Amino acid sequence: MERTASIASQRHSRRRLRLSHDWAWLLAFVIPAFLVVVVVQFYPLAYSLFLSVQDWTLTKSQQPEGFVGLTNFTKVLGDSVFRRAVRNSLYISGGAVGVELFLGISLAYLTLGSRWSMRVVRTILILPMVIAPVAAGTMWRMLLNSRAGLFNYLLNFVGIQGPKWLASPDWALVAVILLDIWQWTPFVLVVVAAGAAGIPDELLESAAIDGASRWQAFQKVELPLLTPVLLLTAMFRLLESLLSLDSVYSLTFGGPGYATYTLTFFIYTLGLQNFNFGRAAAASWLFMAVAAGVIALVFWLHRRSDIS
Amino acid sequence: MNLRLPLRRYALHGLHAFALIVACLVVIIPLGFLALNSVKLEREFLTIPPTIFPSQITFEHYQRAFGDPKTVRFFTNSLIVAGTTTAVSIVCGMLAAYGLARLGLPAWGLSFVVFIFLFIRFYPRITTVIPYFLLMRQFDLLDTVWAIILGHLGITIPFVTWLMLVLFNDLPPELEEAGMLDGCNPWQRLWHIVLPVTAPGVASAAILIAFLSWNEFLIAASIARRQAVVLSIVVAGFVTDKGIYWGPMSAMSVVMIAPMLIFALFVQRYLIRGLMLGAVKG
Known part of the structure; x- marks a missing residue:
């Protein structure tokens, strides 16, 4: 011993x-x-925090031109383009992520199983995700061309007169949403498919024995089990969609006018086209505050889903 | 009643198949349109009604693109950036994850690290692009692939570390205890014991990073001017040009997309696994 x-x-x-x-x-x-x-x-x-309280436009001066307090922030908040960009971002990200969740869950359930046909379908469906967003935007710009684009041509077949997508402020916004949906629904599909595959069959069998229909089993058994994953996925998508610049850049370049300026695009043009570093930094820290809130929420959800 | 039941089932099956076919077409048709555009004659663009199928196939757009030594260099740049970023971030990220996993950090410390990773992945990247641009200007690294690679590493290393941390934390401690008793140092344990077990996860991470770096636009656009241009900038560059160069634009898009699509078909399993790791388990 x-x-x-x-x-x-x-x-x-x-x-x-x-x-x-x-x-x-x-x-x-x-x-x-x-x-x-x-x-x-x-x-x-840290440096961008410093820049946000400095007066500095590169085209006017090679050096920061001194401390200006919160002027940059008030200027940005007072800018009508900024407010429009915030609104656009909310429309685009909110609309896209909502549809993506719905379509992604539906498609995940429609392609369940390991039959070869389903595997082929799944392989095809995840392709948009690996395409560079700039290239996807370019591709959709051609598709949505109101004269020679394929999209309106196909709509014509079913008797719909397609709008002038990228020339009309409202439809251009819809176009950006469509592109996001096209490219990122597969992500939701992948996550939900894996989540659904992880639910033990016994649970569904016992629900069936209790007389539940397939829909009831989904609603009462699977959906609650998938909820944490779905919430996380929604947050991830929301953040990535808010932060993305590429697709708007190559699809509409913010236009027509300011119709599809998103927050990221606004900051990009302010900082890297007009070289107004101070104000761009201020705008990006305003953006940061919102994103940090969402990130904290993701983190909290994460820890909760770890525990359960 | 007995007759109706199978009928309903057939109808449902038909509807199911129809929905899936539509979904696949929604994916394939835009890609097909792009591919056709890249081999279409110049005069067949912008016709009304649109010419979907070219009357004859031409490779002039590809020839013109690759006849230009600049295009070849941009393609090589993309390869260098994606390759180097992937290799370096896998090595650094793997080491860091192993270190963090085995240092015996308290639970709150580890949570803090994970929070930092989440934050780095999701804060508005645009915030740091301008300061990073200024930093590179100071070091005279603007318009070099190295600045782009370093910028990518700032995103990918935390990401790989995070993925690997999940993998390493799932390993049973007994696995390494034998190695410890045999007097292996951490490097030997990582190399001979941990890596062989986690190799599929490492492959997933590497593939994900390769895609990310190849497709990245924002950092590359802020750094590159003339020399260090990568494909994403070339493709995005067609926007501001006057008129519509559909032919070259389609050809360059295909050049950028096709390798990744083919690659994705081969590594699909790893890709999905990596996405799952990054999105859900992390």
């Missing part, structure tokens, strides 16, 4: 020794990644 105890303590101390020795190794492992994150993320973040 005593012997075992002493061996155990010996082993324990040896292990402690190892761990303390390992400590240097493990720290060295973390350092390269840490350095990159500091240089490319933390430093620029």
Whole structure:
């Protein structure tokens, strides 16, 4: 008994020794990644906070022209284009993510199973996701061309006179939403399909034995189980859609007029086209505040779903 | 009644098949249109009604694109950026994840790290693009692929670390204890014990990063001017040009999309696994 105890303590101390020795190794492992994150993320973040209270337009001066307090923020908030961009962003992201969830869940259930036909369908359906958003935007710009585009041509077949998509402010907004849906519904599909495959068959069988219809089983058994995953997916999509620049850039370039300016696009033009760094930084920190709220929500959901 | 039941089932089956066929067409038709446009004669663009199928197939748009040494360089740039970013972020991210997983951080410390990763993945990237641009200007790295790669690494390393952290935390500790008793150092344990077990996860992460880096636009656009241009910038660049260059535009889009589509078909399983890791388990 005593012997075992002493061996155990010996082993324990040896292990402690190892761990303390390992400590240097493990720290060295973390350092390269840490350095990159500091240089490319933390430093620029801090610097942009500094920029947000500076007066600096690169076309006028090579250096920041001094502290201006919250002027940049009030200027941005007072800008009607900014407010329009916020509204557009909400319409686009909200509309797109809502439809994506609905379509993604439906398609995931329509393609359940491991038959070869379903596998082929799933393979085809996930393709839009791997396409570069700039290329997808370019492709849709051609499709939606009101004269020579394929989209209105096909609509004509079913007797619908298609609108002038990219020339009309309202329809251009719809076009941006359509593109987002086309490209990212597959993401919801993938996540839901995996989630649904993870639900034990016994649960559904017992629901069937209790006389539940397929729809009732989905509603009462599967949906509650999928809810945490769905919420997370919705938040992820919402954030990514809010942050995306590429697709708007190549589909509408914010136009016609300011009709499809999104928040990200607004900040992009302010900072990297007009080179008004101070105001762009202020706008991006306003944006950051909103995004941080959503990120905190995601994080909270994450931890809850870990626990359950 | 007995007759009606199978009828209803047939109808449902038919509806099911119809819905799936429509969904597949929605994916395929735009891609097909793009591919056809890239081999269409110039005069067949913008006709009314649109010419869907070209009267003859021409490769002039591709020839003109690749006849230009600049295009070849941009393609190579894209390859260099995506390749280097993937390799470096897998190595750094894997090491960092192993370090973080085995350092024995307290629970709150680990949560904090995860929060930082989530934050880095999802804060508005546009916030740091301008300061990063200024930083690179200071170091005289503007318009170099290295600046683009470093910018990508800032996103991908935290992302890989996060994915790997999930994988490493799921491993049973017994797995490595034998290695510890044999006196393996952490590097040997990672290389000989942990990596072989987590290889599929590492592959998934690598594939995801390759896609991300190849398709990335914002950082590349802020850094590149003339030399370090990558394909995403070329494709996006057609927007501001006067008139509509549908032929070259389609050809360049195909050049950018096709490798990734083919790649995706081969690595589909890993891709989906990686997406799941990143979205749900993380």
